[in-house]
Amino acid sequence: MEPVATTFFFYFLSGLTLLSGVLVITRKNAVHSALALILGLLAQAGLYLMLYAPFVAGVQIILYAGGIMVLFLFVIMLVNIERAQKEEQFNKQWLIGILSAGALGALFVLVYTKGSSLFPTAMAAPVESNNTQQVGELLYGQYMFAFEIASLLLLVAIIGAVVMAKRRI
Amino acid sequence: MVPVTTLHYLVTAAALFVLGVIGVLTRRNVVIVLMSIELILNAVNLNLVAFSRIWGLHGQVFAIFVITDAAAEAAVGLGILIAFFRNKETINVDEVDLLKW
Amino acid sequence: MLDYVTSYLGMNTTPGQAGNVFWALVYIFVVFGGVSVAVIAMNWLERKALAHFQIRLGPMRVGPHGLLQPIADAVKLLTKEDIVPSEADRFVFWIAPLIILCASFTVYIVIPFGPTHAITDLNIGILFMLGVSSLSVLGVVMAGWASNSHYPLIGSLRSSAQMISYEIAMGMAVVSAILMTSLNKSGTGTLSMIGIVEAQQQQQVWFLFKFFPLGFIAFAIFAIAMVAETNRAPFDLPEAESELTAGFHTEYSGLRWSLFMLGEYTAMIAVSSIAVTLWLGGWLRPFPNTLTGPAWDLVFSLIPGFTFLALAAIAFVGVIRMPKHPYFRIQTAGLAAFGAGLGVIGLLLFLPPVRDRIQDIFWFIAKVAVFMYLYIWYRATFPRYRFDQLMKVGWKVLLPIAIGVLILTAILGVVL
Numbered sequence: 162m163e164p165v166a167t168t169f170f171f172y173f174l175s176g177l178t179l180l181s182g183v184l185v186i187t188r189k190n191a192v193h194s195a196l197a198l199i200l201g202l203l204a205q206a207g208l209y210l211m212l213y214a215p216f217v218a219g220v221q222i223i224l225y226a227g228g229i230m231v232l233f234l235f236v237i238m239l240v241n242i243e244r245a246q247k248e249e250q251f252n253k254q255w256l257i258g259i260l261s262a263g264a265l266g267a268l269f270v271l272v273y274t275k276g277s278s279l280f281p282t283a284m285a286a287p288v289e290s291n292n293t294q295q296v297g298e299l300l301y302g303q304y305m306f307a308f309e310i311a312s313l314l315l316l317v318a319i320i321g322a323v324v325m326a327k328r329r330i
Numbered sequence: 331m332v333p334v335t336t337l338h339y340l341v342t343a344a345a346l347f348v349l350g351v352i353g354v355l356t357r358r359n360v361v362i363v364l365m366s367i368e369l370i371l372n373a374v375n376l377n378l379v380a381f382s383r384i385w386g387l388h389g390q391v392f393a394i395f396v397i398t399d400a401a402a403e404a405a406v407g408l409g410i411l412i413a414f415f416r417n418k419e420t421i422n423v424d425e426v427d428l429l430k431w
Numbered sequence: 432m433l434d435y436v437t438s439y440l441g442m443n444t445t446p447g448q449a450g451n452v453f454w455a456l457v458y459i460f461v462v463f464g465g466v467s468v469a470v471i472a473m474n475w476l477e478r479k480a481l482a483h484f485q486i487r488l489g490p491m492r493v494g495p496h497g498l499l500q501p502i503a504d505a506v507k508l509l510t511k512e513d514i515v516p517s518e519a520d521r522f523v524f525w526i527a528p529l530i531i532l533c534a535s536f537t538v539y540i541v542i543p544f545g546p547t548h549a550i551t552d553l554n555i556g557i558l559f560m561l562g563v564s565s566l567s568v569l570g571v572v573m574a575g576w577a578s579n580s581h582y583p584l585i586g587s588l589r590s591s592a593q594m595i596s597y598e599i600a601m602g603m604a605v606v607s608a609i610l611m612t613s614l615n616k617s618g619t620g621t622l623s624m625i626g627i628v629e630a631q632q633q634q635q636v637w638f639l640f641k642f643f644p645l646g647f648i649a650f651a652i653f654a655i656a657m658v659a660e661t662n663r664a665p666f667d668l669p670e671a672e673s674e675l676t677a678g679f680h681t682e683y684s685g686l687r688w689s690l691f692m693l694g695e696y697t698a699m700i701a702v703s704s705i706a707v708t709l710w711l712g713g714w715l716r717p718f719p720n721t722l723t724g725p726a727w728d729l730v731f732s733l734i735p736g737f738t739f740l741a742l743a744a745i746a747f748v749g750v751i752r753m754p755k756h757p758y759f760r761i762q763t764a765g766l767a768a769f770g771a772g773l774g775v776i777g778l779l780l781f782l783p784p785v786r787d788r789i790q791d792i793f794w795f796i797a798k799v800a801v802f803m804y805l806y807i808w809y810r811a812t813f814p815r816y817r818f819d820q821l822m823k824v825g826w827k828v829l830l831p832i833a834i835g836v837l838i839l840t841a842i843l844g845v846v847l
Contacts, residue, residue, distance in 0.1 A: 171334045175342040182346050182369055186353035191361045192523060192576065198365050199569060205372055212339065214379050217390050217397075219558035221375075224397050227565035229368070229404050231595060234572045236408045237361055238584070240415045251356050252424055258355030262348050269344040273337060280336045280384070287383070290554050292390075293622055299391045311398045318402030325409030328416075 171211060177204040189246050191237045195230060202226045216293045339380035347373035358422040364407050371400045445625075447540075447551020458550045462539050470696040474501040477807050484811035495766035496749060511685030516579050519682070523577035528683065528690035531570035535697040537563045542704045543624045545714050545791030556624040557605060560705055561598075564660070567698060568594045571679055574691075578682035586678025589818055590662055590669035596825035597659040597666075603833035604653040607840045608709040611638050611646065614844055628713030635720040637712040642843050645836050650710040652833050657702040659825065661695060663806055665813035666821055703802035704795075711798050714791035732786050735793040739777030746770030 181201030188194045202225045209218035300308055346369060353366025375393045382389025415421060439451040446454035475490075479497060482489030490497030515524055541556040543549040553559050568591045575587020612630040613620030621627065631637055638646045659666040670678040680691045707713060716731045747770045753763045779785055780793075816824065 168334055171338065175338070178342065179345055179349070182349035185365055185369060186349060186357060186362070188362075190520070191359060192520065192573070194362050194365055196523070196526070196573070198368065201369070202372065205376060208339070208342075208376060209379055212379050212383050214382065214390050214393075215553065215555045216558070217375075217379055217393050219555045219562055220394055220397055222562035223558070223565060224401055225368075225372075227562055227568065228595075229401050231568050231572060231591065232404060232408060233361065233365065234569065234576070235588070235591075236411065238572070238576050238588070239412065240361070240421050242419070242421065248358070248422070250358060252358045255356040259352055262351040262355065265351060266344065266348040269348070270341075273340060273344070277337060280340075291619070292387075293555060293558075294619055295387055296390055296394070299387055300394070304391055304395075307395060311395055314402050315398065318405050322405040322409040325406065326412045 167211065170207070174204045174207045174211070177201070178208065189250055191241060192234070195233050195237060198233075199226055199230050202230065213287050213289045214292065215289060216296050336380050336384060340377060343373045343376040343380065346370075346376065358424055360411050360421050360423055361408075363423060364404065364411070367407075368400060368404065371396055443547060445547055445549045445552045447549075447553075455550055459540075462542075462550060463536070466536070466539060466697060466700060467693075469700060470693055471501045471505075473696050473699075473803055474504065474692075476803070477810075480804070480807045481811050484808075495753075495762040495769065498765075498769065505689065508685050508689040513686065514682075514684050516682050519579045520577045523573050524682075527570045527574035527577060528687050528694065529570075530573065531567045531694035532690055532697070534563055534566040534570065535694045535701060538698075538701040541624050542701070543628060543708060543713055544795050546625060546629070548714075548792060549625060552623050552625045554621070554623045554626075557609065557622050557627070557705070557709070560624075560701070561602060561605065564698065564701060565595075565598055567694065568598075570694075574683070575679040578679075580682055583679050583681045586669045586681070590679055593662070593666060593669065593818075593821055593825070594660055596822060597656040597829070600652055600825060600829040600833045601656040601660060603830065603837055604649045604656065605705070605709065607645070607649045607833070607837040608638050608653075610837070610840050610844055611641050624708050624713075628708055628715065631712050632715055632719065637710065637715070639710040639712075642840060642847075645840050645843065646710060648832065649836050649840070650706065652829055652836070653706055653710070656825075656829060657706060658806065658809060659821070660702060661698045663695075663699065664810035665815050667810075668815055668818050668821065699803065699806055700799060703799045703806075706802065707795065707798045714795045716790065716794050732790055733781070735789055736777050736780035736786070738793075738797070739773050739780060743770045743774035743777055746773060 178201050181197045181204065184197035185194045185201070188197065202221060206218040206221045206226070209215075209221060350366045350369035350373060353369065354363050357363055357366065375396050378389040378393045378396070380389075382393075411421070414426065418425065420426075435451070436453055439446060439449055439454045442449050446452075446458055475497060478500065479489040490500040493500045493503045515521060538560050540550045541553050541559055543552070571587050571594065572591045575583045575585075575590075578584070609620055609622060609627070611634075612627050615630050615633045621630065634641070639650050640646060658664075662670055670680065680688055683691060712719070718727075746766055750763055750767045750770060753759050753766065780789060
């Protein structure tokens with residue numbers, strides 16, 4: 162099956178991702194930032210689908226957009242104070258921050274232009290009907306140890322979050 | 331237009347990374363700093379998955395691990411935020427300066 | 432251009448897999464229209480069925496036996512004043528019902544009405560459905576927060592906490608059903624919705640009855656969790672009027688409230704479709720492998736026609752029992768016309784070409800209709816759970832049982 166209108170969807174989705182990134186870092190209202198981040202995460206799931214990674218796209222929608230962002234919205238609702246919106250939003254070192262981030266971006270551009278011969282320009286579309294199966298085989302085969310460590314990490318995070326947010330231990 | 335290659339995805343990921351770094355370095359609101367960290371992690375994920383198209387599915391497996399990590403870190407980070415918010419009624423990073431000289 | 436349209440007609444796949452945008456759009460419109468009609472019918476059926484459960488009659492005036500009541504409700508809601516609370520965040524207030532609606536409707540892309548009757552068949556179908564239906568929690572949270580009033584805030588916090596708690600039990604039950612798909616001849620399972628029903632066909636058993644009672648317990652967990660997920664009785668504390676003055680949609684009036692109701696009924700039909708596909712054999716007719724043969728096929732293929740003829744007969748009984756007063760002439764004529772329409776559809780379904788094509792879609796819709804009636808029955812019968820009891824059931828009862836069923840299914844799948 163031939164992919165349909167790849168260039169249009171790529172520019173649309175990546176434009177949406179970058180636009181949502183800009184909105185996240187510039188909005189005064191934290192809820193608007195969270196909504197922009199949700200939009201960006203969903204656009205990124207679309208980009209994963211274009212890269213023939215449907216399982217990672219599904220995990221992104223369920224975990225990131227449907228789990229982590231709900232957590233963020235809960236906490237924003239808990240700690241949202243009105244006077245924070247009327248205060249100064251950017252701190253005193255904003256200029257140096259933007260300059261150093263710009264230097265980092267220039268470094269990235271340099272690396273990509275110098276090394277552009279390493280990336281093939283045209284690739285065959287991989288079979289995606291058994292992507293989930295192959296990811297599962299890798300995850301439970303070669304990366305079994307990392308999988309168990311990740312589950313232990315989640316357990317530690319659960320205990321840590323509960324302890325941190327309790328009033329009296 | 332030019333056909334879309336891996337380089338396009340890498341440039342998008344780099345731009346997203348730079349936006350996240352700007353957010354972390356310049357914003358005062360703690361929740362927005364945490365959301366910028368999520369932007370950085372997403373940029374890294376996009377990079378991994380873009381490369382996994384060339385060099386096998388290991389990138390996708392690692393992207394799943396990164397998403398798991400991001401969930402754990404967001405939970406603990408927000409827990410710390412709530413604990414600090416109870417002590418001092420502020421959500422600005424500049425005002426967390428009790429140990430400052 | 433014309434051969435782009437007709438080239439799909441000979442193919443044996445869904446339009447999404449064939450890459451045919453035109454037919455995909457046609458299917459999308461058909462599904463959208465069907466779901467809207469189903470929501471309207473659900474609205475009428477809920478009021479009539481609840482009324483009859485409570486030994487009263489329900490709406491009788493608007494059309495014959497209240498058949499035009501949903502249309503009157505829609506007109507009323509559309510013409511109401513659009514009130515936005517004064518300090519509310521207008522953008523978030525506007526977008527919250529849209530998020531719930533879009534999340535609920537996007538799920539219909541992968542619902543399989545037949546072996547090739549779906550808009551598309553993603554190979555991560557069930558993962559996509561679970562993920563997108565979890566996006567409606569965001570809409571609920573934003574609706575409560577944007578209303579800038581304490582009842583909606585508490586209601587939305589409770590409602591979203593309930594929804595994310597029961598999502599986990601739902602996910603575990605779904606995983607145990609997916610495990611059963613891997614027990615077919617080729618040895619690999621599948622996440623695609625059409626693949627799950629075909630696995631049930633191949634293994635010659637509905638997953639409800641597989642490894643009895645494990646499939647049944649997984650189905651029961653999903654059936655309870657899906658009622659809690661859609662905020663319906665008996666888990667409707669966040670939106671019950673006597674408790675929280677309608678919870679997170681208190682401040683919404685008119686068209687915005689109707690969007691919430693549309694989203695709620697759509698989500699109900701969507702999760703019922705997941706339950707039907709995973710455990711009840713999707714589009715397969717009852718007893719597909721014990722009662723085989725062309726004779727039984729013929730008997731079962733006549734059932735759609737007989738269903739509509741039975742409904743037409745009920746309508747005609749209603750016509751006969753209408754009061755013989757001149758004021759009721761229009762209603763009697765309307766009901767007779769409705770009954771005649773149902774009868775015509777029933778007779779149409781007896782024609783062999785229509786009969787063969789309508790089988791899969793009819794059985795799928797019939798099973799989902801049974802679930803819809805069960806939703807209304809639960810609402811009429813069960814008392815409401817208190818919020819702490821609700822969370823206790825979600826975390827301390829359903830989740831351990833779901834994990835236990837998952838482990839046992841995995842062990843039995845490997846051993847047997």
